[in-house]
Amino acid sequence: MKIERQDSGVQLPPHPESQPRPKPPKGKEKRTAFLRPDGLFLMKLGVFVFLGLFLILPLVSVFLVSFTGAPVNLLGSIVNPDILSTNLERFSNASLDHYKKLLAGGTYFKALTNSLTLALGVAVLVIVMCLPIAYGFARTTMPFKKTFAALCTMPIIVPTFISAAGFIIMFGRTGWVNSLYQGMGGNGVLFNVYSMLGIVLVQIFFFFPFALWPMVAAFKLSDISLEEASRNLGSSNWMSLVFVTFPLAIPGIISSALLIFTVSFSDFGTPIILAPEGLNLIVVEAYREISGFFNWAGASILTVVMVLVAGFFFWIQRKITKKMNYGTLSGKPKGIKLNDNKWVANGLAIYTTIVISIPLFAVLSVLMQSFATTWGADLLPRGYTLDHYRTIFSRSTTNIVNSIVLALGALGISVVVSTLVSYFVVRQNAAKLDFLSSVPLIVPGIALGIAYIQTFNTAPLQLTGTAAILIIAYAIRRMPYMIRSTMGTMMSIKPDIEEASINLGASRLLAIITVIGPLMLPGIAAGSILVFVTVIKETSITILMAPSNWAPMSLVVFQNLLRGEVYTASAMAILIIILVLFLQLAASKISKNSLY
Structure with missing residues (x-):
């Protein structure tokens, strides 16, 4: 006996989880992200705030001062009515x-x-x-x-x-x-x-x-x-x-x-x-x-x-x-035949x-x-000694430590900010962030130093003369080098790896920290050494902004040259060159190994 199933003609509503949820409009999606911020959104916001505060604000401030002829404290105007009235008076006299x-x-x-x-x-x-x-x-x-x-x-x-x-x-x-x-x-x-x-x-x-x-x-x-x-x-x-x-x-x-x-x-x-x-x-x-x-x-x-x-x-x-x-354009592969003419090559x-x-x-x-006892109008020094190196290691040990600490501080900021910038630019196509991160490339060091001194010499962020502002200035100035290094690595990481981690229950922020971060280590390492090297030999910002109790090696060399202490200046200069050369070789090796 065959029993046939009869259709009752009644259609049951589909289960709600089986249907794709409609996406909210783009503007509404942004408002929802703002009202219910997750960790990733807060980090992106933090990057914008950091760049706005320590890159855009100083440049805008120094631009306004070029019209007023007197310092303009934009941050102080927010918290102090007296500063606000002073700034308004100066703006009224702008010309x-x-x-x-x-x-x-x-x-x-x-x-x-x-x-x-x-x-x-x-x-x-x-x-x-x-x-x-x-x-x-x-x-x-x-x-x-x-x-x-x-x-x-x-x-x-x-x-x-x-x-x-x-x-x-x-x-x-x-x-x-x-x-x-x-x-x-x-x-x-x-x-x-x-x-x-x-x-x-x-x-x-x-x-x-x-x-x-x-x-x-x-x-x-x-x-x-x-x-x-x-x-x-x-x-x-x-x-x-x-x-x-x-x-x-x-x-x-x-x-x-x-x-x-x-x-x-x-x-x-x-x-x-x-x-x-x-x-x-x-x-x-x-x-x-x-x-x-x-x-x-x-x-x-x-x-x-x-x-x-x-x-x-x-x-x-x-x-x-x-x-x-x-x-x-050609369908044939290009082969380069080198000019082997001996006269030309030699x-x-x-x-x-x-x-x-x-x-x-x-x-x-x-x-x-750096090894000479004295060297005047002769082809070679009149004698050789190690006393100049003993002097810098006994008298300037603090300056050597200062250089390393300041470079490490700038490096820490650069690693965090650059990694996040690379992620947002590559994964979310953050064009505005990409533009902001490129601005330091066009700002000369002496210009950035002057902008910082003008902007952060009074409350509420009175940072001029401190190690903190020097570290931030280093980080901002050299950050594009780290961003270019990490961005190349970020482009080589397929989104599937990150999505697989999210599908297994991790949040996007956790996936970035535990999955994307380790995969970006070669680019971060190469960029880190490049940032460290350029900070160690930085001249303009150091001479203009470094406080006496945080004087790095480069400032000591400059001051010794001005005082006529050329022998100790040469010894410290050679120490900088050796340190930079060693780190440069390490960066080249890391970059080469990261290609395989």
């Missing part, structure tokens, strides 16, 4: 008078034009100097490439005021190069190191690695088949080089030139040591206005100008990097050796002076 004075000529305008001329000249000369070296690395069988690569990277690790000190040892009135020159029959000195020429030469030979490696990449990426086609049509090797190879590398060359312009314009260490009294440069002038005269109006005007100039050229550099691409090797020898001799001169 463009200070900008008119800048454009009308005088000291500030001359300082701006001198700095622009310096940066433009250094950028052009660096590009001209680096072109043969970049071509040798990318397109020839130049010998000793690995050795040259290591030596060409060396100038980056040397703080600029130490490189300036090395040039003084070489080319000063009693420098060993001038002694050699006079021994060969020359009169006087080769050139006055305390001049615009001295600043230009130091920046050229210690900034060229910033341009060299992007140019090497540009030569490697350009299509070799176009050069082969040019030669097949009867063009000589030199014609192909000039009219085919170099034009293909133009985007990389222009981008490198703009980068060098920005670095030279913002450099503080070289001009503060070598600029003579009559030479006005904008970074030195800004430092003198705030540290010597407490001229808020002048310092603020110069700060705004520095940020605008650096930001403009940084923007152009990024535009060119993104839009100018002279690549070619000639480029000799030229590279000459270029590298200048910064190498400068560093070796500082090393020799």
